[in-house]
Amino acid sequence: xxxxxCALCGTAAPTEDLPLTWVTSVENGRKLVYCDRCARENVxxxxxxLDSAWW
Numbered sequence: 001x002x003x004x005x006c007a008l009c010g011t012a013a014p015t016e017d018l019p020l021t022w023v024t025s026v027e028n029g030r031k032l033v034y035c036d037r038c039a040r041e042n043v044x045x046x047x048x049x050l051d052s053a054w055w
Contacts, residue, residue, distance in 0.1 A: 002016070003015065003016055004016075004018050004022065004033045005033070006022075006033065006034050006035040006038055007025075007032040007033060007034060008034055008035075008038040008042075009035060009037070009038050011035045011037075011038075013035075018033060019036070021036035021039075022034060022035055022036060022039065023036075023039040023046060025046060034046070
């Protein structure tokens with residue numbers, strides 16, 4: 001199994017488990033994860049359910 005990778009910046013998680021500070025999103029039927037830094041910078045867009053293409 002591989003470590004989760006941030007869909008926006010490409011940062012890999014330190015372990016195979018998804019860190020609690022990371023965010024999960026479903027866009028067009030795909031499950032995406034975002035690291036804590038990218039999630040903090042784009043929290044309003046994520047909560048507004050905007051596709052990441054709009055960020």
